[in-house]
Amino acid sequence: MSFSALGLTEPILRALEEKGYSTPSPIQIEAIPAVLSGRDVMAAAQTGTGKTASFTLPLLQRLACGPRVKANHIRALVLTPTRELAVQVGQSVAAYGRHLPLKSGVVYGGVKINPQMMKLRGGIDVLVATPGRLLDLFSQNAVRFSQVETLVLDEADRMLDMGFIDDIRKILALLPKQRQNLLFSATFSDSIRNLTDGLLNDPLLIEVSPRNSAAENVKQWLFEVDQGKKAALLSHLVRTKDWEQVLVFTRTKNGADRLVRHLQSDNLSAVAIHGDKSQGARTRALADFKANKIRVLVATDIAARGLDINELPQVVNFDLPKVAQDYVHRIGRTGRAGLQGEGISLVSADEVKLLSAIESLIRQTLLREVEAGFIPAHKVPLTRQMKVRPKKPKKPKKKQPQSGPRGQG
Ligand code: AMP
Numbered sequence: 396m397s398f399s400a401l402g403l404t405e406p407i408l409r410a411l412e413e414k415g416y417s418t419p420s421p422i423q424i425e426a427i428p429a430v431l432s433g434r435d436v437m438a439a440a441q442t443g444t445g446k447t448a449s450f451t452l453p454l455l456q457r458l459a460c461g462p463r464v465k466a467n468h469i470r471a472l473v474l475t476p477t478r479e480l481a482v483q484v485g486q487s488v489a490a491y492g493r494h495l496p497l498k499s500g501v502v503y504g505g506v507k508i509n510p511q512m513m514k515l516r517g518g519i520d521v522l523v524a525t526p527g528r529l530l531d532l533f534s535q536n537a538v539r540f541s542q543v544e545t546l547v548l549d550e551a552d553r554m555l556d557m558g559f560i561d562d563i564r565k566i567l568a569l570l571p572k573q574r575q576n577l578l579f580s581a582t583f584s585d586s587i588r589n590l591t592d593g594l595l596n597d598p599l600l601i602e603v604s605p606r607n608s609a610a611e612n613v614k615q616w617l618f619e620v621d622q623g624k625k626a627a628l629l630s631h632l633v634r635t636k637d638w639e640q641v642l643v644f645t646r647t648k649n650g651a652d653r654l655v656r657h658l659q660s661d662n663l664s665a666v667a668i669h670g671d672k673s674q675g676a677r678t679r680a681l682a683d684f685k686a687n688k689i690r691v692l693v694a695t696d697i698a699a700r701g702l703d704i705n706e707l708p709q710v711v712n713f714d715l716p717k718v719a720q721d722y723v724h725r726i727g728r729t730g731r732a733g734l735q736g737e738g739i740s741l742v743s744a745d746e747v748k749l750l751s752a753i754e755s756l757i758r759q760t761l762l763r764e765v766e767a768g769f770i771p772a773h774k775v776p777l778t779r780q781m782k783v784r785p786k787k788p789k790k791p792k793k794k795q796p797q798s799g800p801r802g803q804g
């Protein structure tokens with residue numbers, strides 16, 4: 396299957412060739428013809444499946460044949476939960492559309508609004524936006540929606556998790572009724588289904604990977620370790636396993652900063668990326684990591700959303716996430732576009748409940764390992780007991796009914 400067989404035209408095919416893509420991914424095979432035909436789409440697709448191109452390519456092609464965009468107007472709106480994802484999608488739009496006479500732009504909060512207002516003055520064909528900033532721009536008359544032909548909700552589940560539902564509903568009420576709607580979400584929760592009721596018109600449903608399963612080409616396992624020894628174990632693993640580029644998740648911003656300080660004091664180049672860092676610092680950290688100037692990038696879940704790092708070989712869960720689905724999102728950062736990846740979790744005794752929630756979600760028991768020198772204390776008394784306890788004379792016991800092999804009962 397080639398991209399041209401999907402109905403894409405020369406300027407887009409040329410851009411794809413320049414990006415080095417030769418074969419469409421499964422979601423692209425399904426979504427591109429549907430979006431080109433003007434149909435609504437609802438897709439369950441994890442990040443790493445090529446979902447961005449699956450909506451961007453046909454969207455650009457449709458826009459290329461429509462009317463010119465008017466001042467302060469936009470013709471397609473892509474809503475994303477985070478600034479990082481907005482930037483990422485904006486870059487894809489610019490790259491895939493580079494041979495088309497279309498204007499694109501990205502707006503998000505946390506930076507000055509004026510340059511964004513200026514950019515909108517001439518009109519923008521494809522605007523990628525986070526919900527809050529878009530509403531700010533609207534309230535200042537910087538953006539008008541009457542020319543909107545297509546709406547894309549990207550990572551819709553995360554937008555709801557982050558509490559954007561009211562903003563999304565406000566935006567929906569401002570858009571023309573007649574439009575194409577494309578919704579992408581890693582999972583289809585009940586809240587997503589509530590949102591889509593009445594929003595999507597006879598959508599094509601696409602599900603490219605089973606619900607809530609982690610990427611298949613990612614080898615996953617865990618190290619049992621004491622909480623207090625996790626940082627030392629991570630340094631040890633980075634060194635002994637020669638990990639050149641590893642993305643590490645922590646649950647909290649403080650935890651991320653503390654870990655970075657530990658790694659740096661251990662002479663490993665590391666940087667944290669989280670919500671308290673300025674946009675400039677986050678962009679710089681990501682660029683340095685991509686350029687291999689930094690070996691360990693430590694991120695919180697929200698900050699990591701939308702990070703697109705090609706060929707990322709290892710993802711480490713320094714803490715297990717509180718929400719089991721975040722495990723799937725985290726692991727989705729490796730093994731992208733068909734490459735092999737490794738997802739390693741450092742799990743302490745206090746995280747047992749989180750672990751079992753994750754294992755039941757992914758319907759898989761993760762392989763347990765311990766690393767010499769980092770054997771958790773809760774395993775030690777067991778060994779000691781066996782060594783020091785004097786042998787008691789065996790009492791004759793009542794025979795118990797035979798039970799099945801361990802773990803199968
Ligand atoms: P996404 O799922 O949209 O985040 O994309 C994951 C990664 O795959 C990105 O780095 C894309 O640039 C890349 N990608 C998307 N489509 C293809 C394709 N057909 N062939 C090769 N790489 C692709």
